[in-house]
Each structure stands twice: as structure tokens, then as C-alpha cells.
Amino acid sequence: MLDPSAGYLTVINTYAVAPERAEALLELLIRATEETLRYVPGFVTANFHMNLDRTQVINYAQWRSGDALQAAAADPKVAALIRELAQVADSFTPLRYELRRSIPAAGA
Amino acid sequence: MLDPSAGYLTVINTYAVAPERAEALLELLIRATEETLRYVPGFVTANFHMNLDRTQVINYAQWRSGDALQAAAADPKVAALIRELAQVADSFTPLRYELRRSIPAAGA
Numbered sequence: 001m002l003d004p005s006a007g008y009l010t011v012i013n014t015y016a017v018a019p020e021r022a023e024a025l026l027e028l029l030i031r032a033t034e035e036t037l038r039y040v041p042g043f044v045t046a047n048f049h050m051n052l053d054r055t056q057v058i059n060y061a062q063w064r065s066g067d068a069l070q071a072a073a074a075d076p077k078v079a080a081l082i083r084e085l086a087q088v089a090d091s092f093t094p095l096r097y098e099l100r101r102s103i104p105a106a107g108a
Numbered sequence: 109m110l111d112p113s114a115g116y117l118t119v120i121n122t123y124a125v126a127p128e129r130a131e132a133l134l135e136l137l138i139r140a141t142e143e144t145l146r147y148v149p150g151f152v153t154a155n156f157h158m159n160l161d162r163t164q165v166i167n168y169a170q171w172r173s174g175d176a177l178q179a180a181a182a183d184p185k186v187a188a189l190i191r192e193l194a195q196v197a198d199s200f201t202p203l204r205y206e207l208r209r210s211i212p213a214a215g216a
Contacts, residue, residue: 001109001153002110002153002155002168010157011154012120012166015216024208026208030196030209030211032209033112033211037110038205038211038212038214039213039214043161043213044212044213045109045110045210045211045212045213045216046210046211047110047205047209047211048207048208048209048211049118049202049205049207050111050206050208051203051205052204052205052206053111053205054173056203056205058201058205060110064154072216079159085154095164096159096160097157097158097160097164097166098157098158098159098160098161099155099156099157100156100158101134101148101155101156102153102154102155102156103141103142103153103154103155103156104152104153105146105147105148105151105152105153106146107145108152108153
């Protein structure tokens with residue numbers, strides 16, 4: 001479960017993509033995360049989703065803090081990788097959020 | 109943690125809102141979820157986020173399946189509640205996704 005008390009920064013990255021390139025983009029994002037991003041200090045988790053029309057890949061990611069994300073983005077190697085991934089998509093929108101409340105199903 | 113093998117449907121509801129009404133909208137969404145939505149069959153979890161500018165509230169929600177969500181939306185009481193909540197925001201966008209892969213930090 002997601003836990004507001006962890007105090008993580010949530011980043012939702014939305015990649016718009018043509019349906020015929022959606023799977024390739026997803027694979028590229030997974031490979032970049034497994035090979036590089038998961039080793040970056042402050043990275044907590046990445047969660048890759050595909051919409052049902054296959055026109056959007058989104059990453060629901062958690063970072064330890066806003067400062068950790070800023071430090072990562074200031075690393076030229078990380079910045080270059082993020083730019084490269086964004087260019088494979090038709091558009092790229094990163095948005096930052098604070099998780100405020102998680103509510104499970106009654107009885108869960 | 110989020111688990112792709114659970115097979116849930118992910119729904120990301122984005123509510124655009126004026127900063128001075130963002131906290132009130134968030135409270136309304138939390139109350140509606142605690143009092144009503146969490147008892148609806150097929151509901152798994154709701155996770156409410158606020159962006160740093162306080163112009164967006166998003167709910168990262170999980171439902172047991174697309175069929176469960178459709179059944180819930182066909183319930184007049186649930187449909188009316190969702191419409192009512194959407195009207196408090198300046199705009200409301202619900203998007204459906206499949207969680208394909210979760211990658212934790214190295215060593216986590």
C-alpha cells in the first residue's frame with residue numbers, strides 16, 4: 001500500500017505515444033530504470049502503467065524528497081537519460097505531488 | 109508497494125481546482141470515500157494527492173477490475189456522488205490504466 005506517513009515525493013510522469021510505439025517505449029523506460037535509475041540516491045520506486053488505448057505510458061514514481069529528486073536531476077548522466085526517454089514519446093509531462101491520504105476498502 | 113500481479117484496474121482521477129478551494133475539495137473527496145465509496149463492491153483503494161501549487165488534486169485509485177468499476181458507475185447513488193464531486197472542481201478527468209511493472213530502489 002501507499003503510505004502518506006513515509007513523506008515521499010510522488011512524481012507522475014506522463015508520456016504520450018502512438019499505439020504502435022507504446023510497448024517499445026514501456027520497455028525502454030523499464031530498462032533505463034532497472035539499469036540506471038534505481039541506483040540513483042533518493043529513488044524509492046517506479047510503477048509503469050499503460051492506458052487501455054495504448055496512447056499513454058505513465059510512471060507513478062516515489063522519491064525520498066524533493067531535494068533528492070533535484071539532486072538526481074542535476075546529475076548530468078541522469079538528466080541526459082531522462083531527456084533521451086522523453087524524446088521517444090510525443091510529449092512528456094512530469095508533475096509533483098504530496099500523498100495526503102490513503103483509504104482502503106472497508107473490511108480490507 | 110503496488111503489485112502488477114494483483115491485476116487491479118488503476119484509475120487516475122485528476123481534479124483541477126483553484127488554490128483557495130483545494131483543501132476543501134480534498135476534504136470532500138476524503139469524506140465521500142470514507143463514508144460511501146470504500147463500501148462499494150470492487151473498490152480496492154483510493155490515494156489522494158495534492159500538487160505543490162495546490163491547483164490539482166489527484167486520486168490514484170485501484171478497482172478489482174474494469175467490470176467492477178462499470179458496475180459501480182452504473183449504481184445511481186455512486187454515479188450521482190461522482191458527478192457531485194466533479195462539479196466542485198474546475199475540471200475532472202478520469203483515466204484508466206493497467207499497472208505493468210513496479211521497480212523498487214536497488215537494495216530495497
